[in-house]
Amino acid sequence: MSDYFPAELQSAILQKLPVKSLIRFTTVCKSWRSIITSPNFIQSHLSEGKNHTQILLKRFDQTDEREHFSLLNLVAENGALSVNSSSHLEFPVKSRTACSPIVGCCDGVVCLLETCSARSSPKDVILWNPSIRTHLVLPTPTINPKESHMVVLGFGSDANHAHHKVVRLVYKPNDFGAEVFSVKTRSWRRLSGGVGVALRALKTGYCQAYCQAFLNGVVHWLALNPVDRRASFLAFDVGDEVFGEVMLPDCLASECLKMLCIFVIGESLGVVKYNKGYESWDVWAMKEYRVKESWTKMYTVEVSARVVGFRNSGEALLALRSLGLVVYNLKTKQMQSEDLGIYGCTMLFYVDNYVESLLLL
Amino acid sequence: MAAETGTPTTLTLKSNDDELFSVAESAAILSVTIRNMVEDGCAGGVIPLDNVDGKTLASVITYMNGISAIPADEEKKKSYRDKFLSDKDFETLADMVLAANYLNMSCLMDAVSAKIAQVMEKKSVGWVRRKFGIENDYTPEEEAAVKEEHKWTFEGVETDDDN
Numbered sequence: 001m002s003d004y005f006p007a008e009l010q011s012a013i014l015q016k017l018p019v020k021s022l023i024r025f026t027t028v029c030k031s032w033r034s035i036i037t038s039p040n041f042i043q044s045h046l047s048e049g050k051n052h053t054q055i056l057l058k059r060f061d062q063t064d065e066r067e068h069f070s071l072l073n074l075v076a077e078n079g080a081l082s083v084n085s086s087s088h089l090e091f092p093v094k095s096r097t098a099c100s101p102i103v104g105c106c107d108g109v110v111c112l113l114e115t116c117s118a119r120s121s122p123k124d125v126i127l128w129n130p131s132i133r134t135h136l137v138l139p140t141p142t143i144n145p146k147e148s149h150m151v152v153l154g155f156g157s158d159a160n161h162a163h164h165k166v167v168r169l170v171y172k173p174n175d176f177g178a179e180v181f182s183v184k185t186r187s188w189r190r191l192s193g194g195v196g197v198a199l200r201a202l203k204t205g206y207c208q209a210y211c212q213a214f215l216n217g218v219v220h221w222l223a224l225n226p227v228d229r230r231a232s233f234l235a236f237d238v239g240d241e242v243f244g245e246v247m248l249p250d251c252l253a254s255e256c257l258k259m260l261c262i263f264v265i266g267e268s269l270g271v272v273k274y275n276k277g278y279e280s281w282d283v284w285a286m287k288e289y290r291v292k293e294s295w296t297k298m299y300t301v302e303v304s305a306r307v308v309g310f311r312n313s314g315e316a317l318l319a320l321r322s323l324g325l326v327v328y329n330l331k332t333k334q335m336q337s338e339d340l341g342i343y344g345c346t347m348l349f350y351v352d353n354y355v356e357s358l359l360l361l
Numbered sequence: 362m363a364a365e366t367g368t369p370t371t372l373t374l375k376s377n378d379d380e381l382f383s384v385a386e387s388a389a390i391l392s393v394t395i396r397n398m399v400e401d402g403c404a405g406g407v408i409p410l411d412n413v414d415g416k417t418l419a420s421v422i423t424y425m426n427g428i429s430a431i432p433a434d435e436e437k438k439k440s441y442r443d444k445f446l447s448d449k450d451f452e453t454l455a456d457m458v459l460a461a462n463y464l465n466m467s468c469l470m471d472a473v474s475a476k477i478a479q480v481m482e483k484k485s486v487g488w489v490r491r492k493f494g495i496e497n498d499y500t501p502e503e504e505a506a507v508k509e510e511h512k513w514t515f516e517g518v519e520t521d522d523d524n
Contacts, residue, residue, distance in 0.1 A: 005459070026511070032495070
């Protein structure tokens with residue numbers, strides 16, 4: 001049949017297969033292997049997969065004192081979300097620490113920090129594609145000042161999802177350096193010139209969680225303007241490798257950074273602002289990207305909870321001390337009465353929207 | 362889209378094994394290939410479709426009629442497509458994807474390739490080679506090495522059903 005089965009049709013069919021089948025089918029013949037492993041195919045397969053979003057979950061289990069990774073399929077029934085299926089993900093590196101902070105997740109690849117060997121200090125940066133069970137330990141970065149410094153990391157891709165990069169910001173008391181690791185070249189490269197904006201990105205936010213938001217080819221961090229002490233977003237365009245600023249509305253800019261958390265909510269940049277005592281919180285979204293006036297307060301929730309993340313469809317996933325992970329229903333404006341059956345340490349939950357991909361194959 | 366006319370126009374399509382089919386123009390122009398012929402005024406007599414056999418063309422016309430009878434409701438169209446393809450075997454689907462490609466019908470093309478992918482998902486490498494008529498050009502050593510590298514993807518593969 002292949003005699004009359006044109007290559008572009010074969011490729012169109014292959015694009016609709018899940019990654020596990022695709023990797024198995026690299027053994028069909030050499031030409032299928034080269035189709036499946038080609039950057040163009042990997043890129044178009046990724047856009048096919050955008051409709052099948054899962055939730056990547058990391059939780060810390062107090063009983064065995066370890067972190068567990070899994071992928072969840074959530075389904076809505078009678079207006080309530082529940083876990084349809086969940087698959088455990090085997091973490092590829094023998095963990096030496098109880099905690100592997102996640103920098104971010106983009107196109108099926110998770111960027112996280114882990115101590116891979118007894119020598120590695122600071123922690124190694126790892127890119128991990130759990131759906132194809134591949135990982136990459138990044139080489140030692142080039143900017144390693146002797147004096148005290150702070151490192152902020154970001155992970156994302158350009159707007160076409162063709163180039164995936166880790167960006168590393170190194171803040172010294174009076175100096176700043178930045179370098180980029182490209183998945184394509186598998187090496188670090190220093191960025192000449194400074195940030196161009198005075199903002200200082202924040203390493204971690206509320207609950208010590210890493211706080212970046214990747215949207216439309218741009219990595220965003222919550223940041224502080226050292227001159228007027230106002231809160232803002234530092235933005236890094238992954239394709240052009242240019243820094244910029246995304247402004248917060250005045251009422252959020254004057255807030256204490258500890259009360260703010262950055263998120264992607266649906267297709268927008270968002271902020272959760274915790275109110276005094278953390279007894280309630282407001283959800284804000286920037287309706288039109290980079291239009292400061294379009295920031296809108298969406299809703300306020302009067303529940304003492306940590307907001308862990310948002311599904312693509314907009315629902316917030318909350319961690320409650322007594323209940324584990326709970327969904328906030330946007331229609332009823334209430335917390336779902338039943339939890340998702342996912343328990344762990346409230347402060348150490350991580351969730352993100354996840355699509356499988358062949359990146360790093 | 363086609364201009365509104367008082368009486369529905371009917372087109373005659375001819376398969377490569379010389380079967381003739383009548384189909385409403387409004388349904389047939391789901392095919393961009395046919396639409397272009399109509400717009401170029403080449404659809405007056407019989408439209409020959411040299412790359413489609415009668416059996417497949419009959420099936421495609423059933424689809425054209427079925428889908429064009431559904432008003433603009435993507436959910437309903439999707440469930441019609443799912444039902445239409447649900448009982449088709451691999452060979453029929455393969456003929457259909459080729460026809461959809463030749464007729465330039467992106468919605469059918471998309472649905473059929475997704476269905477083929479669904480059929481293939483848990484199949485063995487041998488099954489795929491037979492169905493696509495692909496010759497294995499790996500040496501046994503090379504094949505073993507590629508297989509060894511991705512052992513876990515061979516878990517949960519269905520037993521072949523085509524022997």
